Amino acid sequence: MHLDHTHGGPGAVSADARRADGSRRALRIGLGGPVGSGKTATVAALCRALRDERSLAVVTNDIYTREDAEFLLKEAVLPPERISAVETGACPHTAIRDDISANLEAVEDLEDEVGPLDLVLVESGGDNLTATFSKGLVDAQIFVIDVAGGDDIPRKGGPGVTTADLLVVNKTDLAPHVGSDLGRMAADAAAQRGALPVVLQSLRSERGVADVADWVRAQLAAWTA
Template identity: 50%
Template sequence: MSKSVARLGIGGPVGSGKTALLECLVPMLTRQNIEVAVVTNDLLTTEDADRLKRKGFLPESKIIGVETGSCPHTAIREDPTMNLLAVKDLELLYPQLDLIFIESGGDNLASTFSYDLVDSYIFVIDVGAGDDIPRKNGPGFVQADLVVINKIDLAPYVGADLDLIRQQAPEHRRGKPIFYTNCKTGNGLERVRDFILETVLFREIVGNTN
């Protein structure tokens, strides 16, 4: 299946903040006149899609929930057929789309996307999972085009050393970008948005894009 609309994967463990990140990024991008749609993955429900629909920032028809019925990484890597069909439906319904987000179901640090499905992908982890996550060298964390380390505000409450994460994460990412975010306050989200504009959509960032 040939690609026509830019596709960006959002992966990461359960509870890392993938859907919360989308809730922040979609309005930021639409304010830049970027036409966006979303495909979410859950095992046996459309919970994440329903959550995004309740936000009301996109027409409901621009949000498709895929029930994978299997290990989450299977539907984004080994056999992405269901996701490819959802993408095709969105492309046919909205030919003017600039970007389709494909959110994986919550998975582990080994979760990666097939590049037959996406052009690039973001891997989301959260500080609440511990400051040892970068040292575990999970393929999702190491190989992703961008890593977002989320919930940085939680560090003092869960005994995580944010300074240690900032020191060790770049060593394992080998120069690939890492951004630190707090979806509640908006801290760091502009950098994620600009990464999407520049690296995924090849748009020039001019002046203040808030």
């Protein structure tokens, strides 16, 4: 694990950090990554870790379905009114980077209906290594990859890997079974990202999502300070 809570904080925030009434809006954190990397499972684990500490909500993105939102509802990670689904109808990156209007509307509706909120997690649909969020939509980005996708992914880079505020290498418990070298992945990620933090994570381990939750707490502390 390479984790630095002081880097990647919400210093470069979205265009409008306050609501119409002048109150500070919720911190928005985006989660992106390839299909099957564990984004939704990470969102669910974060909700369980933080729901008793903070007021939070989730916006999910799928191309034609509400499957990710339905998973979160089935797992009862938050009350149903705190989970909203966006059906993008196109490549996932379109709705998080190019035309963010549907996601912005979903975030603002959640704040109006169940707010005040401290945190909104915006989960992208599964996309490739180029997926990034518009700074008009989120204040910080987490990019999730997994060891089953190959231990060369960090070396290949791409905007998601190299520029996200936090990179999560997920499903580390599978490394022995798929032939991935975790040491190599960590070293390649550090080489690509410099001082930007990296977390190696297995949601099946005792620590689970703890390191990512601590990073989110640090972003919240900076946002509300």
